[in-house]
Amino acid sequence: MILSPFEWTIAKRYLLPGRGEAFIALVAGISIGVVMLSVAMLVIVMSVMNGFRAELLDKIVGLNGHAIVQAYGGRMDDWENILNEVRKTPGVVEASPLIEQPLMTTFNGRVEGILARGNTMEDIRKFQDKLVSGSLDPIQPGAGKVAIGVRLAENIGARVGDTITIINPQGRPTPFGTVPRQVGYEVAAIFEVGVYDYDGAFVIMPMQDAQTLLLLGDTVGMIEVKVADPDKVGDILEPVQRAVQGRAVVADWKTINATLFEALQVERVAMAFALSFMVLVAAFNILSSLVMLVRAKTRDIAIMRTMGATRQSLMKIFVTTGFTVGAIGTVAGLIFGFVVLFFRQGIVEIIGKVTGQNLWDPQVRFLTTLPSKTDPIEVAMIVLLALVLSFLATLYPAWKAASTDPVQVLRYE
Incomplete structure (x- = not known):
């Protein structure tokens, strides 16, 4: 939509109301603020949700791979052949x-449940x-x-150089019964x-020591697998399953x-759907501010019509005015959202100190810090949603302005 110099001059005049139009300016400012907050909230929430999923997947896959081949009974006797077959897939x-x-571990009288992991030396170096x-x-x-998780070390009070005791309840049979192996x-x-769960349970040791x-003798429990495309892991490993x-x-x-x-x-889907209504509310704010502007400028509109301004010009003027409000709010929302995401961890800590609440408990959230991952496609969709709704909100007020009858307005002037 290309504006003539006349149309652009009037649009700028309406974007910056004069002193006697402070209320209209206030309503327009509120509209910009609502658009900014709605866009920022969508960007922040979607980025955090994406970051949470990606970070959690990365942590879990980093330890367990994209898939495991688990032997029946927990013992895989011919694991070398299966391993070669998997690698060729x-x-x-x-x-x-x-x-x-x-298993169980004890140190200085403290007992904790653990997950003993026997890895190859190559995996341990990771x-x-x-x-x-x-x-x-x-x-x-x-x-x-062995190497142990930091939360496990804190729970049992162990440090580097200390000796922990790992208890295997199976043990060996004796004349007095089965004695747990310590x-x-x-x-x-x-x-x-x-x-958090991994750091509080894992004890890493060489595979031979675990055996x-x-x-277990020369057997293993499972084979962990990593694939090129995690989303297609089922299709990739279908031959292995057979x-x-x-x-x-x-x-x-x-x-x-x-x-x-x-x-x-x-x-994630529910939050995106719910927060999208905030953008709709922001669009209604733009609509209401434009309606007020049209009512306040009815006499000006009538005079412009008598001076030769066309209905199309008036439509362009008010659509541009309302759409610019939405565009400014959208850009401000993006900037505000990215700033909040950059300082997200500090903001969480400050809110926690002010309220006295632990807002990010690793025992509940799995991860130790608040993650974030911004998807450019999602950001583009949020921007598009805000701009489209802002544009649609301008159509009715602009149509009302263009439909103004100068004869009726200026009859008693």
Whole structure:
């Protein structure tokens, strides 16, 4: 929509009302504020929801892969053959054996449930960038050294260099019954994954040590798999599922965490739908401010009509005025939203201190910090929604202005 110099001059005049029109300016300012807050709220909420899903998926997949091949009974005897078959499957980028078993640990009289994980040395080295203290170098097969999560270390009071005792209730049979197997391991490193449940339970050790602790011999419990496209993990591993049928089962990240990720998706859609009504409310604010402007400028409109202004020109003037209000609010909302996202963690901490409430409890939220991931496509859709609704809100007031009859208005002038 191209405006002539006359139309643009009048539109600018109406965008900046004079001193006697302070109330109209106030209503227009409120409209800009409502659009800004609605757009900012949509950007913030959708970015946080996306960040929560992406961060959670990254943390979970970083430890468990995109899928696991779980043996029936927890023992995979021919795991070498299955591992080679998985690695040859198109779309699989990484596969490695894994032992994972819930056990108990004790230190200085404190007892905690743990999840003992036996990894290959290559997988253990991947925890290097997650270390809080200690070193992974001493952790070698047969060395009796392990790495534990930072929350577990805090719960039992263990530090690097301390020796914790891991208890395997299966143990070995004796003349006096089955005695639980208790093995001492020195804490060589403490790591932080960022998922509260994992940091409070995981004990990482070489796979050979896990086999010895759990009396597994040369078997493993499962094979973890990473694929090129996580969203197509089921299709990629379908040949593996057929090959191991009757011996093992393939479970992907969607199945293992189905309840969690489905809940996140439902909440994300519901929040987007609910918050979209804020943009609709902002559009009604623009409509009401334009209606007031048209009523206040009825005499001016009539004079412009008598001077040769066409109905189309008046439509353009008031559509431009209202749409500009919406556009300014949208841009301000984007800026405000990105600023809030940049300082999100500090804002959460400040609100928590003021209210005395822990707004981001890792035990409830899984993650230790508030995540954020902005999707450019979603931001574009939010901007488009705000601009379209702003444009539609201008049509009725602009049509009313263009329909003004100068004869009726100026009859008694």
